[in-house]
Amino acid sequence: MIFRKPCSLLIILFAVFNLIFLKKAKYSKTSLILMGCIASPILLELLLFWNNDSFVKGLKAIEKSTSLIVFPLFIIGNYKRVKFFRIVEIYTLATTFVLLFFFIRFVIVFPELINKYLGGTDLWEMGYKFSDSIGIHAPALNMHLAFVSVCTLYFVFYSFSNREKTIFKIGRIAVFILSFFFVLFVNTRMALVNVLAGFIILLFLDLKAKINLKKLLLTSLALLFLLGGILFLFIQKNPYMKEKYSTATFAYMDKVGKLDEIDHPEVKVFNSLVTRLSIWKSAWELSLKNLPFGVGASDGKKELVKYYKQTNQQFLAKYKFQTHNQFLDSFLKFGFFGPMIVLLYIFTIGYLGYDLRNAIILSFFLLFFTSNLTDDFLLRFDGIAFSGFWFSIFSSYWLQQKTTLYKDPVIV
Template sequence: MACIATPVILELVLFWNNDSFAKGLKAIEKSTSLVIFPLFIIGNFQRVNFLKLLQVYVFGTTLVLLFFFIRFNILFPELMHKYLNGIHLWEMGYQFGNSVGIHAPALNMHLAFVSVSAFYFLIKSFKDHEKFTLKVIRMITFILSFFFVLFVNTRLALINVFIGLLIVLFYAVKLDNFKKVALKSLPVFILLIAVLFLFVQKDPYMKEKYSSVSFAYMDKVGKLDEIDHPEVKVFNSLVTRVSIWKSAWELSLKNLPFGVGASDGKNELNKYYAATNQQFLAKYEFPTHNQFLDFLLKFGILGPLVVLFYISIIGYLGFDLKNAVIISFFIIFFTSNLMDDFLLRFDGIAFSGFWLSIFSSYWMQQKSALVNSD
């Protein structure tokens, strides 16, 4: 419980460094789920059914997203018409995310975990010789969840899904017969490749996004205003993130060892954009887009160490349990926080705190079972 609460503890220890008492309290308020979830979930760890809960989460989330997808088609037919005709394909994922009420990268972080978990249950279904109807339901759930990842279409989430699928397969092969797992997985991969192929054919921008768009203008790091209409050409490109990281790093170094305070990070970074004449970054007030740098800026030296410790707990639980789903979650959350700052957002804090408490409860159950068996 104390390990999961480390970000909150850090905020309390360095609370004196906030310029605003009210904003400092608001920052702590967002993180209180990291105390509440462990208290109630780990405090009742014997009652937690990890696999059943994960199944309900996967099926429920996919069903909810299907509802929102149908709703999106009804409420925004003009956007879908543009999408199907290859017009402004770059905006679709963000528009869909906005219609759900969540930022597209955050939505796709959740969906990546759902998709990998759905694949895990699909492989498990074949291994456990479940009924044909149940296998079909699990396959449909996986295909739908994978389609939604493609539809929202954020680069890191798609990469994480493929890494997660490989991890699930690796552990399935490691714990079972290779030939048997390979034969049972073949139809799934054929379907997966077919869905991906059809999607890319309908979305030619996807090829461009994953190649030239992502790495364009890398010679303009810190000089984005020299690009003609940067909001059109590099709003979501790597060069923009690297420019943000460069500014956050420079400002962090000026405020060591304790940082600028939890309530002042974004404001100070925006002031630094303006002070260094980076008008594009100042106009859109970009956050750090990197959780390690965000905590370095706010809390100084201790910040990134706490982030690394917090995320590493997930990795420890996954590798100790040899559980492909938990390891995949660790990779998804770790890489997502390299490109974004999900411990800055309430949904990211609650998402990680909830599942970390569930994983911890499952780990404690397994350890208790070993002690009792001895």
């Protein structure tokens, strides 16, 4: 999932393998509805394909979303074979150890950056440099890592509640600490907020049903102590975190839409909230001018940059900022239909988690929903494949639980 080319190749192999055994896939009315929800973003692109100025760029936009057809078609079609917790466990372990390998590689290959980091200089760039070294955008990488960290904590609690051997408990705790460290090291704001929110959901939803109040309080205090210790040690080595999460984020809030009035905005507000608000303001204004069908899937960024120039926002035009909000991006590209489809896509995940009272699914929903408020992950291959895969897994798990409660006859 983290690496686009291997991920693309594996999706192709996955599709070919499943086509060979297509007769084994079974579909019901309910599963077809879920498949439609998962495929809704690409179906919207196909429906409004005529609105693209460029045929080739329109096809390229659709190509990034083909996993939203492949995953639900074959995963949900074989939902009875999906082993939900086993897949989550393998995914979290594999991702954590892959990141550990690339972290060790980063330390060896870029010792000068590590020395700067340990010396307390240019701390703001470290997470982005690490992400660039493995070829992925830092917020996208940390979206994966935040989900992994929540899942590893789930398996720590699972280990204790099921009284696994001490060696397994220690191993699971070590994997959790590693995964949480990587979230802190990449250090993107939304991921850190979401991973902490995921921990809270896990504590008060999943554990509340399994252990008594006294044990819950003791577990909460132990977790708070562990996380507090990790955060304290990390902030001691990375004092820029204090500035990043306070003054750096909320600086120059009176300059929304007027960033060129700031002296050297690329230094002072490149990643600040005021820059996002300025982008969103422009995207909103441009979207309203292109109702009801938007500017087209292939033309969103081009038209937005053109609008920056028209409104004399040279800083935004120079760096060609994308929308950084999936709801606004879809509104700009597809008009009224865009935000409706994004809401359908994301909130269906939330419904599955709520209906199952499943902390892992609810944490994923919160993570993906909030991440798309400050970025546009249904525009990026990694966000599309990541969400499409897990949405299909969650749907399969939901179908497994519900087929014991009511009959859902196979129609295909």
